[in-house]
Amino acid sequence: MRDRLDASGPRGTKPKKVFSRRNIVLYGTLLIVAVYYLLPLYVMLVTSLKDMTEIRMGNVFAPPTEITFQPWVKAWSEACTGVNCDGLSRGFWNSVRILIPSVILSISVALVSGYALSKWKFKGSELFFTMLLVGAFIPYQVMLYPIVIMLRETGMFLSNFDPLTWTRQGVCFALGPLSECDGTGRIQLFGSISGLVIVHTIFGMPINVLLFRNYFASIPEELFKAARVDGAGFWGILFRIILPMSLPILVVAMIIQVTGIWNDFLFGVVYTRAEQYPMTVQLNNIVNSVQGVKEYNVNMAATLLTGLVPLTIYFFSGKLFVRGIAAGAVKG
């Protein structure tokens, strides 16, 4: 190093060569790895655009000679799962019906809880928070069955709560398209979409409360005190001061929740019945059903269709997705 500096020769910084050995190795490695990561997406796409004769003759990596969209149509509206042959569309709409209330409910609950835990500390609030975080590490399998019972009992309790039928029907109406109320107005939480919404809300609590609590902790205490002096209460401060400042964290929480809930398989299998299966569960049933000839092109179109929602969010939210992950990673 020193020798080189002492030697008389060209001065100044060495011009950077584009094709230096370091660069070739660096970019070469990155490109090869990138190919590995992109391969499955490419395979899904080309397979879904081929017809079956072409698939039987060629290999998974060959591009389609004749592009057909028939597999996509079939995957969306004709593919069979058990008794139903109306394709993934049913699962898609189920997932949307699960996703929207779950995201709204879990985020609003976590927002209020995080706000209470950081700005309205009460006796034992720290303990509550710690317990919530510890709860996040408990394997889901341990809690699956007790929650089946809780949902069943709560549903029964709500149904029997009021002897007057009109009240039950009122509750039924309020839960609206989410719950499956039969003619008598009996409420069923287990095996229904509303039950799954509750489950997603509960299991989303630790990560979301953590996100909001940490975010609100960074809001200056003076602002909060000034608002209290001006006479604003718990909700007043929340709506007029906290909420307008929370847009970035709301987006992050939303990305985490939307991808998480859309990709969920375990809760969907356990807490819903066949008619309400979310798209992820239905996809697995379509592809891994044993009956009949395997239509690989339809399967791949179905797989791609199911992946489309989280992929779209990922590509459009870019940096925010990364931030969301980093924020989620804090806790694990």
Add this chain to the structure above:
Amino acid sequence: MIATAVIAFFGGTIWTVVYSFTSSGLLPKLDWVGLDQYDRLWNTTKWIVSIKNLALYGAFSLVFTLVIGFVLAALLDRKIRFEDTFRTIFLYPFALSFIVTGLVWQWILNPEFGVQGVVRSMGWTSFTFNPLNDPDIVMFGLLIAGLWQGTGLIMCIMLAGLRGIDDDIWKASRVDGIPSWKTYVQIIIPMMRPVFITAVVLITSGIIKLYDLVVAQTSGGPGISSEVPAKYVMQSMFGGQNLGQGFAASTMMLVSVVIILVPWALLEFGGRKRG
């Protein structure tokens, strides 16, 4: 609402642990049988296979995810062009579900049309690469898919960690003429200890949950050669109507999490006190 969640988490957990000491079959019932369920569990071949599989998958997954994640992050940290593009490519699988991941790789590893078929059609007819139908290496077939899905996340975390390291350290090591790989191993990695701890906790808690991927990619097969504990729990609870076994198996999963978490908590919070 927090109370509801806490009750669901802890009440549910305690309930399951209590009922794991009963003979519950189709329905939960409280008749104490002591450790019978655990005795049966550890005498069941399928459970033993599940544990071995998970241990194998877990060990490889942990090592490879950490190494690949760190190397990719280090490469991206070398002030390269198109960093955003590469990061986007490495991370996108993480947005996809394990079901989607499992199904795609099931197709790529299909012996007739996938990798094996392609190599054979190029003239090398004796080439064999059929992990999903070979009981000996089926877990590696799952590992390929699992790494594809999960390394991007760890890369992101490591990248964040690398960015947090002061530039002066690099300058100093360059002045001293230390090669960069040595700087990484001897200075940077020890400095990134908290990041590595986070990554390890994330990866291990993911490994214990391993379920969706197996269901989608192999359904536990061929035979029982890719069974995992989470699948055993589901099978006994909702398939075999053998609740007690399911509770005992899930309690064992809980125990393994506690075993991992306690040392982590000690490492993280022991010694230095945080505000």
